[in-house]
Amino acid sequence: MTLADKPEEACGVFAVYAPGRKVANLTFDGLYALQHRGQESAGMAVSDHQSVTVYKNMGLVSHVFDDRTLASLPGDLAIGHTRYSTTGASNWRNAQPVYRSVGPYGFAVAHNGNLTNTIALAEKIGMLPGMVSSDSDLMAELIAMRFPKDKPDSVDPSIKPGEALIDATMEVIQDLEGAYSLVLMDSEVIVAVRDPSGFRPLCLGKLEAGGYVFASETPALDVVGARFIREIDPGEMVVAGAFGVKSYHPFLKSKIDPKLCIFEFVYFARPDSRLLDQEVHGARRRMGIYLSRTLPVEADMVMGVPDSGVPAAEGYAYESKIPYGQGLVKNRYIGRTFISPDPSSRVSAVRRKLNPLSENITGKRLVVVDDSIVRGTTTRSMVKMLKAAGASEVHLRISSPPYKWPCFYGINTPSRKDLLAAKYDMEEMRTYLEADSLAFLSLPDLRAAIGFEDGFCDACLTGNYPTFISIEN
Ligand code: SF4
Known part of the structure; x- marks a missing residue:
């Protein structure tokens, strides 16, 4: 049933890296396939390796983008978002992707899920409660704060582009609690992360013509002609760039505790989505x-x-x-x-x-x-x-x-x-x-x-919340 008397979804994310191919239209198609996950606003960030351009607005994907807008977004890597607000007001400021520029760097973040320690995180960096417009905005702020002022040495010789974003993201996610399936990008790489419980889905696909796609649900891979490879594991971070894809496992094994939202199966996901291999x-x-x-x-x-x-x-x-x-x-x-x-x-x-x-x-x-x-x-x-x-x-x-x-x-x-x-x-x-x-x-x-x-969150049915929920929530 699709009425207000239902739990309501909280966003879909999509990302694509397709070397040499204009990806704005692919991103549009991917977001269109994820429209059921959020209808308040839509947006995408696209890079042509020189700069990251963000376009977002209130409304459905088909209302936000038209041929002219898509033609004005050049580049072969992009992230996209469809939003239903769960934290933060439903307004343009909270539409995603969220963009930050830090000195010579620019990066964008799109988030599906809710952090459960937003207030504590904000206090830790001296932000007053009214200054945090959404948990996604706070996350972008935390990542920006960890960007180096000058270009740092490479942490991994196989991955030079995007190293600042990769390092900062890896540090910040250690402090996050709650649910996040994230896609991030700078001018060179896409980063996809799933929280250690994997509350919200996130999958990886491969384009026949070359390149990779990340999406909340598999129909978004189907629609852009990508072959499903696998789900991103809870607690895994996957980076896509000129080098191909590389997987990281930034969390201690003891933190990994798979808890996919059981309501993805009951109601949220599209019936043609594949989750846990079915x-x-x-x-x-x-x-x-x-x-x-x-x-x-x-x-x-x-x-x-x-x-x-x-x-x-x-x-x-x-x-x-x-x-x-x-x-x-x-x-x-x-x-x-x-x-x-x-x-x-x-x-x-x-x-x-x-x-x-x-x-x-x-x-x-x-x-x-x-x-x-x-x-x-x-x-x-x-x-x-x-x-x-x-x-x-x-x-x-x-x-x-x-x-x-x-x-x-x-x-x-x-x-x-x-x-x-x-x-x-x-x-x-x-x-x-x-x-x-x-x-x-x-x-x-x-x-x-x-x-x-096992392996599911069923807190709304049982009251057994898999993570600590503070009174301020
Ligand atoms: S199963 Fe867990 S994540 Fe899903 S709606 Fe219920 S409480 Fe939320």
Whole structure:
């Protein structure tokens, strides 16, 4: 489901190094494939080996860039970003990439995730709270502070270009806590880093014509014709430049603790993304299969809430042998973003986005499959809408466990008091939602559907945060 009553994504990152090839259009295509991860602003930084040029603005990728803008961005290495704000205001200043120039150097940073020690880091360098506009901005500041004033000696004879950026990044990430999948660039190299828990995805691909691509999700590699090589490991830093690619492991082994966000599988990632060596669509379908064994119900039709509830609904129908059908049509011209400041306008948003297929549902007992419930306001409104359109019963089945805790790792969620599952028990939730029955997938079944027992963050479902969360968050 793609309404405000969902955890909301927090950015997509893309980077490309393609020697001798103009990459602004490739970067546009990559960002376009990552649009679902953030729709507030978009931007790219491009280098022609002389200087780094940044272009960014508020809006969707296709609104920010046009042919003329792309033609004005020469260069064969670039990073790009699509943003959904989780820290910092939604304004141009916080759009990314963030750029800094230090003496003869210029570099740019694009970030997916949220730091959990932003305030402590800012205090350490004497910044007052109001001076930090976002955690990404602070990161750029920390890196800039570590740039040498003069060109330093090479730390690695095989990599001369970009050495200042590589050294500074390697130092700064030792102090960062929380979630960051980063791409950085100067005039010569791309640097890609994933935090030691690997909360947010980041993968590496190779262009047939030569060069490398980094992206939050694999469809961004597909669209630019890059072959998937592998995911960047948690705690790994990979540098791409004229020398090819080079991998670094800057953290102590004891710090590495893989905790990929389990909601990437449930909702955030595109269904055609590959994560942990499998297509997300298949995992969602299996979630539906397991879900059908939880609280079985007699019904006439299984339907999914468009779009992200659909694969699980297919799995549910397959396993339960209840026919699958479409009960809601989504207005395909409305983007994924919907930010309503108050609950009453959020309710009307459901009607703007979804409309029932009355002939398909009249008189039917429906199993309605969705991926998650956060506040519950839109789900409640949708149940009412289906019943008003003629459904005789609505049985809600949710392909993830109850969402009870806020996220601090780059996903925008309301505070605990607004999370339906934190306020109510199962029967109270069912009553509030006006559903005839309600069931959620269990955590063991969710893990089984994904095919891995460990290696996930599930803090929003369990309250077990993998990193220390200070009270100031
Ligand atoms: S708290 Fe939830 S949404 Fe946030 S990273 Fe962990 S699993 Fe993902």
